[in-house]
Amino acid sequence: AQSVAQPEDQVNVAEGNPLTVKCTYSVSGNPYLFWYVQYPNRGLQFLLKYITGDNLVKGSYGFEAEFNKSQTSFHLKKPSALVSDSALYFCAVRGNAGKSTFGDGTTLTVKP
Amino acid sequence: EPEVTQTPSHQVTQMGQEVILRCVPISNHLYFYWYRQILGQKVEFLVSFYNNEISEKSEIFDDQFSVERPDGSNFTLKIRSTKLEDSAMYFCASVLPRGGSDTGELFFGEGSRLTVL
Numbered sequence: 001a002q003s004v005a006q007p008e009d010q011v012n013v014a015e016g017n018p019l020t021v022k023c024t025y026s027v028s029g030n031p032y033l034f035w036y037v038q039y040p041n042r043g044l045q046f047l048l049k050y051i052t053g054d055n056l057v058k059g060s061y062g063f064e065a066e067f068n069k070s071q072t073s074f075h076l077k078k079p080s081a082l083v084s085d086s087a088l089y090f091c092a093v094r095g096n097a098g099k100s101t102f103g104d105g106t107t108l109t110v111k112p
Numbered sequence: 113e114p115e116v117t118q119t120p121s122h123q124v125t126q127m128g129q130e131v132i133l134r135c136v137p138i139s140n141h142l143y144f145y146w147y148r149q150i151l152g153q154k155v156e157f158l159v160s161f162y163n164n165e166i167s168e169k170s171e172i173f174d175d176q177f178s179v180e181r182p183d184g185s186n187f188t189l190k191i192r193s194t195k196l197e198d199s200a201m202y203f204c205a206s207v208l209p210r211g212g213s214d215t216g217e218l219f220f221g222e223g224s225r226l227t228v229l
């Protein structure tokens with residue numbers, strides 16, 4: 001069975017500061033890892049993914065994530081947070097079977 | 113930019129009634145999914161659909177649920193006899209396979225909010 005853990009329900013940062021949203025995963029075989037963002041009353045939007053290759057992947061809106069196989073982690077990062085980054089963030093893993101399993105989500109609040 | 117569309121955006125129904133939620137996936141996508149989200153929290157997998165049949169389903173997807181793609185464009189989720197606990201936001205998603213395998217990102221619709229009274 002595959003699973004994702006997002007250990008923090010809430011992350012608070014000041015605008016302009018770096019942010020990190022944590023994610024660890026468990027899956028059989030090669031992991032396909034994703035980050036999605038959800039704004040209030042909206043669907044989930046894709047941010048970035050790791051399939052293979054470089055461990056540091058870059059995505060939309062200045063976000064990036066680092067894949068760490070030994071720690072089974074895929075933390076989302078951004079060097080300088082914006083108030084508009086405030087949203088609910090989901091990490092997801094897909095194994096060879098195809099379905100994506102989501103973490104419980106982390107609410108990011110960026111304060112001016 | 114192509115998008116997944118879902119209707120209705122909100123449906124209120126009485127317990128025991130049948131509900132059909134509709135989705136139009138992106139036209140060249142091949143894998144289709146239904147997820148649900150209760151109270152803006154965890155996103156739960158319900159079912160995946162490929163090549164006109166269910167490829168995987170979760171424990172939530174019991175005999176009350178069914179999916180079909182009747183006309184090659186619409187992808188529907190039917191709940192035969194709704195329960196109070198079926199109240200949730202239901203999201204349709206589709207994937208364009210890359211390199212012949214299903215490793216692409218999910219494209220989500222905006223969701224259908226189901227309220228069961």
